[in-house]
Amino acid sequence: MCWRVGSGAMCELRPARAEEAPALRQMVRAAYAHYVPRLDREPAPMLDDYAARIADHQAFVLEADGALQGVAVLEDSETGLFLDNIAVAPVAQGKGLGRQMLAWIEAEGRRRGHQRLWLYTNEVMAENIAMYQRLGFGETHRAEEAGYRRVFFEKSL
Numbered sequence: 001m002c003w004r005v006g007s008g009a010m011c012e013l014r015p016a017r018a019e020e021a022p023a024l025r026q027m028v029r030a031a032y033a034h035y036v037p038r039l040d041r042e043p044a045p046m047l048d049d050y051a052a053r054i055a056d057h058q059a060f061v062l063e064a065d066g067a068l069q070g071v072a073v074l075e076d077s078e079t080g081l082f083l084d085n086i087a088v089a090p091v092a093q094g095k096g097l098g099r100q101m102l103a104w105i106e107a108e109g110r111r112r113g114h115q116r117l118w119l120y121t122n123e124v125m126a127e128n129i130a131m132y133q134r135l136g137f138g139e140t141h142r143a144e145e146a147g148y149r150r151v152f153f154e155k156s157l
Helices: 018-039 050-055 097-111 126-134
Strands: 002-005 009-015 059-064 067-077 080-088 116-122 138-145 148-156
Touching: 009 067, 009 097, 018 050, 018 059, 018 067, 018 080, 050 059, 067 097, 080 097, 097 116, 116 126, 126 138
Parallel strands: 080 116
Antiparallel strands: 002 009, 009 059, 059 067, 067 080, 116 148, 138 148
């Protein structure tokens, strides 16, 4: 998928390449860094193995004018397409890229034959909770997993 952003920069959302694993890890760490004080620990996406995600064909990157600006990790599940992680590089935040990535992810879920897109965020990430609600996701439940208090959302595709 390609589209124009801002003053005409071309963007592409594509599968991540093996050599991009360190850049994905760095981008996710930068995007989630401000949550560390709220959680008193690193959020789960900061601990993920992006080389393995790429090898499993689960990692996608948003590239704009040759620079990586976003990452999404998708998993096919029996209950729908699971969005394990979505992050936008701090320098690219506030430009609508996350919303555009989510629109692509919804289309990808339908293309893969899923009826549902689901995800979770941490309960202290209030801005994420509000954003998912604004974008039509409904909260399904809350649970503690791996020491994280998670808020689960879903959206029909």
